[in-house]
Amino acid sequence: MTSRFLTGALSVATAATLVVTLAACGGTTKNDSSGSGGGAKSTAQADPNAALKQGVKMAFLPKQLNNPYTDIEVGGGKTALDELKGQYKLVGPNDASASSQVSYINTLIQQQQDVIGIAANDPNAVCPSLNQARNAGVKVVAFDSDAAKDCRDVFINQATxxxxxxxxxxxxxxxxxxxxxxxxxxxxxxxxxxxxxxxxxxxxxxxxxxxxxxxxxxxxxxxxxxxxxxxxxxxxxxxxxxxxxxxxxxxxxxxxxxxxxxxxxxxxxxxxxxxxxxxxxxxxxxxxxxxxxxWNPADIGYLAAYAGVALASGQITGAEGQKFTAGKLGQYTIGASGEIVLGPPTVFDASNIDKFNF
Structure with a gap:
């Protein structure tokens, strides 16, 4: 929670009955990027019937490594990329300082990743590098903690x-x-x-x-x-x-x-x-x-991976109202400013905690 867990007996698909409704900051879509960050602009149209590409290279860049929450999140991303026959990569700093992610973004650009999934430590510090990535054709999926609005294509939010x-x-x-x-x-x-x-x-x-x-x-x-x-x-x-x-x-x-x-x-x-x-x-x-x-942190990473591959495949561009299917989680609709809300979390107490293992 950081910022930053519901696998076990429940998944997001069943979490609709859970207690809380939780989301974070909005962002901007790829098509209406117009902020000072100089992000890549696109007039490309989504093709909802496009086949999902295999071999998509997606790198996850969490706030920091060796964080229990982070480990579960990115583990969900790896599971999804395995299903999609994509290539999973994990990089990141050992501290959660504002600028600690910048050098990793620059390296991922050089490595020609197709998608970067990032949980931003600071929404603005990462913006110039993320826009360099987008200008190079890399799709950017923010998850858990949003980047600045005009620096990514979509944002996977835990809840409201x-x-x-x-x-x-x-x-x-x-x-x-x-x-x-x-x-x-x-x-x-x-x-x-x-x-x-x-x-x-x-x-x-x-x-x-x-x-x-x-x-x-x-x-x-x-x-x-x-x-x-x-x-x-x-x-x-x-x-x-x-x-x-x-x-x-x-x-x-x-x-x-x-x-x-x-x-x-x-x-x-x-x-x-x-x-x-x-x-x-x-x-x-x-x-x-x-x-x-x-909420379920593994499902955050899972949804981020499916969104990333959908972006790389041209099924979506990040515009409001576009739909895509995220494997076991089902269909999602992109909201305002490219936000995709995972779903509601649950409240844990002595009566239910032993039903969950994550």
């Missing part, structure tokens, strides 16, 4: 931004008992998806029914386990009356739960946010965490 923010507030409000101090433990200060969710979170808190909740701090753990652990500790030391830590990042929620589970704050301060069942199971079972939410 409004829905994510709303669900985070609802869980925080319930766990706080309707009043008291709450804090957010986010990923990086520039993470597109995190900031979009936090903005919604803040706006919803202005509604009368949440008047007794007070957001005291937004802290950043940079999607680093130890940094997030320290930030959680700092929040509790700085705000002794804190009731809830909301972490919309899988790294952050696990680190905060780990700290509280072995401290005197256990049972006094709640932790919620976005996490994976496997990383959070022990904290749910020991009573540290009552509930949290997430």
């Amino acid at each position: 931004t409004q829905g994510v923010g709303q669900k985070l507030v609802e869980m925080a409000n319930e766990l706080a008992g309707g009043s008291g101090e709450i804090a957010i433990l986010s990923a990086t200060p520039n993470a597109t998806n995190q900031n979009a969710w936090i903005d919604v979170f803040k706006n919803i808190l202005t509604q009368p029914q949440y008047a007794n909740l007070k957001l005291v701090k937004v802290a950043y753990g940079n999607d680093d386990d130890q940094k997030s652990f320290q930030e959680a500790q700092g929040l509790l030391q700085s705000y002794p009356n804190l009731k809830v830590i909301v972490a919309p990042t899988t790294v952050g929620i696990a680190a905060a739960a780990r700290y509280i589970s072995s401290s005197n704050y256990k049972g006094k301060v709640a932790v919620t946010g976005l996490g994976t069942p496997n990383q959070m199971r022990e904290y749910v079972k020991d009573g540290t965490v009552a509930k949290f939410a997430l």
